[in-house]
Amino acid sequence: MNSIRAAFTDIPASGAVQEVADGVLWLRMPLPFALDHINLYLVDDGDGWVAIDSGLVGESTREHWRRVIDQSLDGRPLKALLVTHYHPDHLGSAGWLCEAFGIPLWITAPEYQAAEFLLCERSETVRATQCAYYRSLGMSAEQLDTVRAQLQRMASAYDPLPPLGQVLDAGDELHLGGRHWQVRLATGHSPAHAVLYSPELGVMLAGDQVLPRISSNVGIYPERLDTDPLGHWLESLERLQQWPDDTLVLPAHNEPFYGLHRRLQELRDDHAGKLKQLESFCLEPRTVMELVPLLYPRPLGGMDLMLAAGECLAHLEYLVQRNGLVRETDAEGIWHFCVL
Template identity: 40%
Template structure:
């Protein structure tokens, strides 16, 4: 799972946390649901991670439900679904499953639900295809490209061995996906129970992340594109080491601010529903820009990716967070390079050293 670090873990978290409004004083227990807008039910499923829950949404759709996101493929999530389907979902069938993006906590039970109800999976193309690729890594040996990438970032031999041991774990949280899907794209209007939901696609956290916007009553299902108390992970991974996902992420935040009103009710994948979208978007943008400024100052002397955690995170990074922290560091370094503010040099040991331009 690649959802991100709490705001408190980031070095720029404390100064200006936006003031958000949380309209609901209760959270649904697993198997229960709370109606947060007309025909929109909030379900909260358990996750076996430090981030211990995911919000999923059941949208009334005729005699059935459109489900948005699914939880990870675990017995606890399946049990919660069984209880919800028999209880607050009134035994009505799932008419379709729509996944915002391809991370296991969002798509993990898509194949289980679509098979159970003989319905279609709706996703953007890149999310579906990349998920299939990552699931196919299960059981493979760690690729040499990945070892070279993390060695270049400054990982030790023991840390590289940990990467080799953990590689291929993505597919363990994903029930086999259906072999076909229904593609959604940015700007599509999806009719759910006779009401229009517009697909708003973002990038950076994942390659083609779909949010759902119901303008009629101002409801945004934001997935991981904007969260109230977690800074979504924006990382570079070994498959595309020169990528600049942070620039994509910042552009996506600006797009959401242009296209979605400030008073929208935001239904995030983690944390509680909230109002105050534009304040949150501004806070996230300021935070990353401050991080880039601090990072550039740190690069007066050459640094590896693992040497710059102090510029980005306010707490020590242990092995459990090493992959995400390294990915975020490289994302910020690549962004500085793209802006002409940093340069890199590969030494004879295959390690990348970064310095301010």
């Protein structure tokens, strides 16, 4: 098993591209968060390019795309936009990009449906359903107000969705520029995250599924029906183990790297550690919001609070479904978790 090592010493400048494999370009766009960037990719398809993910909604992203298309693609157009999953830094600008350049959207059906749900946040019924979910975690009235505000912001984090073009599914094989790209689906971070692998190039387009220095959020959220995302996430990691250890992994965050199998093991170990912690914390009944500061001992607010609560619940439900914990609901509808 190889160690994890960066594949490149340089990072492409803002609005520039860097070739990372034959016919595969890497570009980086800024994000206004603590995680301050997203990696996007372009795959050569002969007479044009297929973009991998769109970036966050907004004029900054649009300007970066215009510069790249005008200056870095050898005069060849975009032919399609392939989005790995529905999160706004990946799908947010898809509506503009597809409309502005007349290209179709390629995405898995569950990811598209999850985005449609989020874009219905203005519905009072949807908002009430979401708030009831967060209330069951034991959130205070103040925390629920924060969640409501965050949900309203999320609805504006996307351009209007473009029509669903090519629906991606597990086992699909894309032929781009004379090369084959195998499509695998990974569940847990999102409902049906597309991961692509080219045997000819030895390259994986990993999206958020395998990141070299951070672990993707794996949580339970109202827009997703998965009640065991952590179990499905761990199964997804096992499926990716079939690809060679010396694969060049092109992630959506941090830098391209080698050492796939080592990183997969590190991710498994990280979640195993969280599960052990939660078992020790639940010797007496606890709500999710009582457990969040124990599992994530740093100040959390806004989106970070929602993500931490969702991930904590995913680990608790993993243990419940495997008879490690029991979940009970009190008279106010709040869930409590305790060891059997």
